[in-house]
Amino acid sequence: MKQTKARKTDRLKQKKAVRKKKGLVIALMTLIYLVIVAAAAVIIDDRHIEITVFGDEDMLAEAGESFADPGAEAFLTGNLFGRAKKPVEMHVESGVDTARIGDYTIKYSAEAFGRSAESYRRVRVRDTTPPVITLNREEGYLASWLVGYTEEGYTALDSFDGDLTDKVIRTETGDAVYYSVADSAGNETKVERVIEYGISEPMIRLTGGETIDVGADFTFTDPGYEATDESGNDLTSYVQVTGKVVPNKLGSYVLNYTIMNERGETASASRTVNVVAQPVPETIMPEQKTIYLTFDDGPSAYTDSLLDTLARYGAKATFFVTNLDPDYVDCIGRAFREGHAIGVHTLTHDYYTVYSSDQAFYDDFLAMEEIIYRQTGSYTRLFRFPGGSSNTVSRNYNYGIMTRLAQSMTEMGYVYFDWNVDSGDALGGAKSSYEVANNVATGCLEHTANVVLQHDTKAFSVQAVENILRWGRNNGYVFEALNENCFTAHHDIAN
Secondary structure: OHHHHHHHHHHHHHHHHHHHHHHHHHHHHHHHHHHHHHHHHHHHHHHHEEEEOOOOOOEEOOOOOOOOOOOOOEEEOOOOOOEEEEEEEOEEEEEOOOOEEEEEEEEEEEEEOOEEEEEEEEEEEEEEOOOOEOOOOOOOEEEEOEEOOOOOOOEEOOOOOOOHHHHHEEEOOEEEEEEEEEEEOOOOOEEEEOOOOOOOOOOEOOOOOOOEEEEEOHHHHHHOOEOOOOOOEEEEEEEEEEEOOOOOOEEEEEEEEEEEEEOOEEEEEEEEEEOOOOOOOOOOOOOEEEEEEEEOOOOOOOOOHHHHHHHHHHOOEEEOOOOOOOHHOOOHHHHOOOOOOOEEEEOOOOOHHHHOOHHHHHHHHHHHHHHHHHHHHHOOEEEEOOOOOOOOOOHOOOOOOHHHHHHHHHHOOOOEOOEEEEEEOOOOOOOOOOHHHHHHHHHHHHOOOOEEEEEOOOOOHHHHHHHHHHHHHHOOOOEEEOOEEEEEEEOOOOO
């Protein structure tokens, strides 16, 4: 019985050993199979690392700005089993420096299971952003056309180059300022500032028009002008007038009216002034016999007595006055107030001075006119040349001057008088009142209109006046003062 049990036990052990051995063989065969299958799978699956680069593989980065790498990822992948769920560790090598313009490369690499892969990204660092120009503004500031625009200030900043203010090119026109600047990469910015004016370009308006006719005279008075801008600002005080009018010489003259600002720009207008002859007064001959007593070279110590005599007879006369005796200049005012005519003779009666030039004559004449104005309150248009228009003394100082003066004075509207009756109290040789009165009476018998030459600087000539007045009245004459329409008794000009 015991043997039988032992044999049964051995057989069981042998069976277990066989089963175990078979199991090992099966396991080994399975492992070999699996290895063969796995190897086949690796070969057939082509297992490898695949790197995906996010974004563009060729990127543009702005210089001066931070650059963010979009990154990449790596996975094992194959033909049979596809991509693994877990990514492979990635290694990144990057030298991108946005502070320096250039081309850079980012390298992405991964390794797993004896496999490795690499991928690359190109990053081009460029400056494509133009500078920014900022224009300063001063509150309430308005430019003036007169002084131009005063720069309010500006800045130019570039994200890469920094402050470019000193590189700004500034161009100013009448109504705007243009600013431009370029950075080192050639990016350019342009801005415009429209200038706001408080005082704009003025317009000059000429009173009386751009062409005027004026009568010849000693002086010319501009009719006037005004200058205003679009806002109504009065800029008349800035007008400069150039050009010259010779008022006593016939002809055309041009006056220019200009405002120039500090930039050399101008607003202007021009006027043509035509100097024309004054109208010649019509000569009206008296209907009855008339004596025009005229007295040269005064007033003097005898003038008041003469005025008394004229007043007693109600006679009027004409005084061609001088300033030879200033103590009696007030007689001019008295004679004027009493209805007598006042005319210019000469201030100095110095032939050398008066006839040395045309201008010397004018200066002497106007000086005497001013004295008459102060005495009478008005200017006169009547005068008598020193020595008369037929004098030959003036030719010694300025040949032809009498012809020129007679013409120019007439063109200016002045009326000069000579005489057709000479009392002889100067160069005529008369020495007594009787001779003077006789010369006047004799001379007046020949004319209806009689312009009598006397001098109130001579006592005997003044004394003769009463006899002349009585004779004239007894013979049907009236005694009148000269005016612009009277007979002028002109002589023939001798030079």
